[in-house]
Amino acid sequence: MKVKELVKILDGEVISGEDKLDENVKSIGAGDMMSEILAFAKPGMMILSAQASPQSVRTGIVTEILGLVIISGKNIPQQTIEMAKQNNFLLIKTKYYMFSTCGRLYKAGFKGIDEE
């Protein structure tokens, strides 16, 4: 399934990396701790997180994931947005909380890293 479908399901707002909307989402993971994401992130994966600090984007870049969804309608600091734009990193924002975000995507057929 593609990024643009994920955006639609989450009523998402694409903040950076618009050219990646047609890319395939291999799997999805969720977490707020950087080390946790560093441990399980894989290339081609989308990460859902409530962590809107620049560290989330840096973690995403280092692990070469496809992109990051910031949940709960969190205010995303300007520094985070700038870092994402500079690196053409896919950054999406959704108003849904973690449980609903996961539920919506799972129902639509997206799979977790452990089910890939």
Added chain:
Amino acid sequence: MKNKKNLKKYADIFAHIKASDLMTKNVTTLTPENKMSQAKEMMRIKKISGIPIVDKKDKLIGIISLEDIIKALEFNKMDEPIQNTMTTDVITVNIDDNLTDIVEKFDILKLRRFPVVDKNNIIQGIISRVDVLNGILEKFSLIYSHDKKRNSTLSQEISLITGEKLLINEAEFHFAIDNADIIAAGTGAALLQQFLKKKEVDNEIIRRIGIATYEAETNVVIHSKSTGDILCFIKEDRIIIRVTDKGIGIEDLEQAMEEGFTTASDYVKEFGFGAGMGIQNMKRFTDKLVIISEKKKGTQVEMVFYTDK
């Protein structure tokens, strides 16, 4: 004798390591007909302190140590054949002896080295305390010590794993971690990845290096209370990353190794750090990892990634 205590502690963990894994194989030997003066020269040239004496079939029949040389000098025996002075009652290690046996021998007999022989008493190698420690390091994914003897190690530009020289000014990549701001943590890791991409390193290796370096760099920023350095050395078959600081050191590595244990502040946790998984992640993504830390002296992380697999 802290060193001995450490050896004992590791011996149990690495009981499956055998003498053949640890010994130096190209052992220098002499025959009983050689003169003591030749033994002395050999020790000087090869910088060794003991020489096994073998017959024509490489069967071990004696050993000459520095003490024997001193005795020969005292009694004017330097021009006499070795057999007049050598110790014939040689204590050996069998090639199949395991680390526990070997460490016990070092412990009880207070000798510096043991010749290693097979069941027919044919010399196979020689084993010293340093060989034992190096052997453990080789098998180890991680070692920790705040032994005072490590003072010099922490400031030396020598690989903790292989002993080769790693001069700071010969590093292919150098990033100074001089920002105490948590927001900047990971900048060096990201730049290192960009640098390695230009060097056409395999992408999955770059990813692993980035993640492990990110964790090490974050530790410097969060925990060390000092500045630090990231250095990258590209060798023929491997990439060596060093992340060093001169900060407060790791208080208790056994705790630090525990998944979930953290000393991170609430402020740092707000940024998604302090999961207590940093060292676990470094272990997970490196081929070899050594961390040496001493309280108030700093921490040195050395990570090896093989590129020839």
